[in-house]
Amino acid sequence: MSKWLKGSGSDKDVVISSRIRLARNLKDYNFPHRLKGDTSTEIINKIKDIIGGEKGLLNGYGFHVLKSMSDIQKNAYVEEHLISKGLVDNSARSAFAISRDEKKVVMINEEDHIRLQVILPGFNLLEAWKICNEIDDIFERKLDYAYDENLGYLTSCPTNVGTGIRVSAMVHLPCLVLTKQINKILQAVSQIGVTIRGLYGEGTDILGNIFQISNQITLGETEEEIIRMIKNTVLQILSKERISREMILSKGRIAVEDKVFRALGILKNARIVGINDAMKLLSDIRMGCAMGLIKDLDYYTINKLMIWVQPSMIQKNNYSNLNQHEISIKRAELLRRELNT
Amino acid sequence: MSKWLKGSGSDKDVVISSRIRLARNLKDYNFPHRLKGDTSTEIINKIKDIIGGEKGLLNGYGFHVLKSMSDIQKNAYVEEHLISKGLVDNSARSAFAISRDEKKVVMINEEDHIRLQVILPGFNLLEAWKICNEIDDIFERKLDYAYDENLGYLTSCPTNVGTGIRVSAMVHLPCLVLTKQINKILQAVSQIGVTIRGLYGEGTDILGNIFQISNQITLGETEEEIIRMIKNTVLQILSKERISREMILSKGRIAVEDKVFRALGILKNARIVGINDAMKLLSDIRMGCAMGLIKDLDYYTINKLMIWVQPSMIQKNNYSNLNQHEISIKRAELLRRELNT
Numbered sequence: 001m002s003k004w005l006k007g008s009g010s011d012k013d014v015v016i017s018s019r020i021r022l023a024r025n026l027k028d029y030n031f032p033h034r035l036k037g038d039t040s041t042e043i044i045n046k047i048k049d050i051i052g053g054e055k056g057l058l059n060g061y062g063f064h065v066l067k068s069m070s071d072i073q074k075n076a077y078v079e080e081h082l083i084s085k086g087l088v089d090n091s092a093r094s095a096f097a098i099s100r101d102e103k104k105v106v107m108i109n110e111e112d113h114i115r116l117q118v119i120l121p122g123f124n125l126l127e128a129w130k131i132c133n134e135i136d137d138i139f140e141r142k143l144d145y146a147y148d149e150n151l152g153y154l155t156s157c158p159t160n161v162g163t164g165i166r167v168s169a170m171v172h173l174p175c176l177v178l179t180k181q182i183n184k185i186l187q188a189v190s191q192i193g194v195t196i197r198g199l200y201g202e203g204t205d206i207l208g209n210i211f212q213i214s215n216q217i218t219l220g221e222t223e224e225e226i227i228r229m230i231k232n233t234v235l236q237i238l239s240k241e242r243i244s245r246e247m248i249l250s251k252g253r254i255a256v257e258d259k260v261f262r263a264l265g266i267l268k269n270a271r272i273v274g275i276n277d278a279m280k281l282l283s284d285i286r287m288g289c290a291m292g293l294i295k296d297l298d299y300y301t302i303n304k305l306m307i308w309v310q311p312s313m314i315q316k317n318n319y320s321n322l323n324q325h326e327i328s329i330k331r332a333e334l335l336r337r338e339l340n341t
Numbered sequence: 342m343s344k345w346l347k348g349s350g351s352d353k354d355v356v357i358s359s360r361i362r363l364a365r366n367l368k369d370y371n372f373p374h375r376l377k378g379d380t381s382t383e384i385i386n387k388i389k390d391i392i393g394g395e396k397g398l399l400n401g402y403g404f405h406v407l408k409s410m411s412d413i414q415k416n417a418y419v420e421e422h423l424i425s426k427g428l429v430d431n432s433a434r435s436a437f438a439i440s441r442d443e444k445k446v447v448m449i450n451e452e453d454h455i456r457l458q459v460i461l462p463g464f465n466l467l468e469a470w471k472i473c474n475e476i477d478d479i480f481e482r483k484l485d486y487a488y489d490e491n492l493g494y495l496t497s498c499p500t501n502v503g504t505g506i507r508v509s510a511m512v513h514l515p516c517l518v519l520t521k522q523i524n525k526i527l528q529a530v531s532q533i534g535v536t537i538r539g540l541y542g543e544g545t546d547i548l549g550n551i552f553q554i555s556n557q558i559t560l561g562e563t564e565e566e567i568i569r570m571i572k573n574t575v576l577q578i579l580s581k582e583r584i585s586r587e588m589i590l591s592k593g594r595i596a597v598e599d600k601v602f603r604a605l606g607i608l609k610n611a612r613i614v615g616i617n618d619a620m621k622l623l624s625d626i627r628m629g630c631a632m633g634l635i636k637d638l639d640y641y642t643i644n645k646l647m648i649w650v651q652p653s654m655i656q657k658n659n660y661s662n663l664n665q666h667e668i669s670i671k672r673a674e675l676l677r678r679e680l681n682t
């Protein structure tokens with residue numbers, strides 16, 4: 001579980017993960033939403049065959065067809081950031097292949113025929129791009145992509161046309177939220193073509209002070225230029241977060257210690273914990289680690305818990321369909337077990 | 342510190358302490374509020390001499406004149422329930438003698454010339470009355486009490502005339518508060534001559550779900566009848582508290598466990614704790630002990646902490662005049678130190 005979170009990666013005090021996603025479509029097929037069942041299966045099989053026939057980067061992938069999965073299983077993959085909500089919404093026609101280390105995912109018949117995703121822990125956009133590009137090259141050699149000389153890669157939604165790239169970093173910004181600077185920053189970056197979203201992408205709430213920073217525009221710039229732009233934006237926000245962290249520590253160390261250690265005390269002892277409560281408290285202790293106040297916890301444990309406390313993850317790991325109250329009880333058990341070791 | 346809390350005593354799950362107080366006045370003197378300085382000193386010395394000359398019950402008492410004590414010292418004694426707010430308000434003329442075990446106190450020139458107090462841990466009104474009565478006998482042999490054949494002992498305030506006795510029990514009723522039955526009980530007992538007050542007596546707030554149950558009337562009934570009436574009232578309330586405790590446990594065990602262990606987690610970890618917060622959280626963990634949820638904490642420790650977290654106690658034990666914020670920090674340190682052992 002959550003294997004993709006493991007590994008090195010810089011700036012983990014702020015950057016939880018770096019992700020590159022490429023949208024691709026096959027030339028002679030309707031876009032997924034207009035596909036008949038047979039044709040969608042044809043596309044799934046085409047891609048499955050390529051993956052099955054390849055060694056190297058595409059070796060040993062697991063393959064999942066969404067219509068044969070339970071809702072809990074599907075939603076748990078979404079909560080792990082491994083597949084998109086859009087793939088689940090299109091369950092009748094969609095599938096995905098996932099590498100053993102979970103860092104590479106090929107989604108089939110989401111909004112586009114192919115969505116390649118590479119997700120790495122920490123701040124590591126260039127490495128993610130390198131891997132994603134290599135996978136794309138493999139597919140491009142075997143498939144006829146829908147491509148236009150002027151527009152570039154054609155996509156179901158015009159916002160992805162061109163490079164088809166979405167470059168994003170998941171960042172934890174508790175101090176910018178605490179010092180109320182976050183809204184000013186959100187406004188500023190939206191004017192330079194950068195979008196900031198909640199934990200589970202478009203239209204989702206900000207949970208646990210985690211933000212996804214990504215590019216708005218995919219057309220008219222090269223992949224490298226887009227990556228550089230997101231990288232620089234993240235670097236700036238990261239620096240602002242660290243400055244406000246130091247400010248909070250120098251101005252009100254005891255108050256922030258109180259906040260952090262109360263959170264830890266609650267997480268280690270509570271018997272019922274709702275999802276919003278869990279994310280808020282985990283955010284507080286993550287801030288405590290970044291501030292050097294908590295020394296016996298690592299980012300991997302907290303990042304992992306931020307995923308494991310999600311409702312479908314809890315249901316999946318308990319092999320049952322629990323109601324909300326039961327989930328909150330199991331969530332509290334999980335937190336006690338993981339944090340009291 | 343808080344030595345009087347030590348010792349056996351029944352029903353400690355509900356009853357923190359049992360107290361008997363007798364009001365007495367000397368025949369040929371004005372009541373304390375109308376005493377000149379010289380005369381008040383004369384009374385103080387008279388009583389000091391009796392105590393100094395006696396062995397047995399009055400042996401080894403410490404003697405304190407309030408005008409030579411700091412505000413912090415005086416208020417700390419009030420917070421320990423050893424002297425009354427009224428004694429401090431009359432600091433220019435008042436004094437008190439206190440036994441080594443702190444269970445026996447003779448207040449001089451409070452509202453009356455003499456107020457004898459015996460306070461014992463747990464539910465032990467008869468033993469407290471026995472001791473108090475013996476001390477009263479010693480004084481009565483040596484002093485001319487203001488006494489009227491028809492009215493009984495004369496007192497400064499008419500509500501104390503007659504027996505001059507105040508019988509009270511300090512009880513912890515978190516479950517009656519949680520189930521919202523407390524107001525109905527308060528109304529019912531007020532109709533049978535019983536008063537329920539907050540932690541520090543008349544006009545003080547209910548802190549930590551602790552109530553003082555005492556008699557309204559001192560006239561027309563014997564001491565034994567008054568004690569029996571308070572004892573029976575406490576027994577009834579105690580039984581109702583235990584019934585609602587069982588009801589809470591059977592109907593929502595996990596929710597109350599959550600409340601109790603969150604409180605414990607916060608108290609063991611917080612860095613800043615206000616007085617109301619501290620009393621509320623200590624009440625929660627005391628309830629957890631009464632419910633058998635917390636097993637490694639005893640009532641003595643919690644009862645002691647309910648006193649030690651009071652502001653003047655904290656200042657006294659840190660030998661300094663702290664502001665409110667500093668007190669809250671020291672309070673958190675105290676709670677962590679005492680609960681993390």
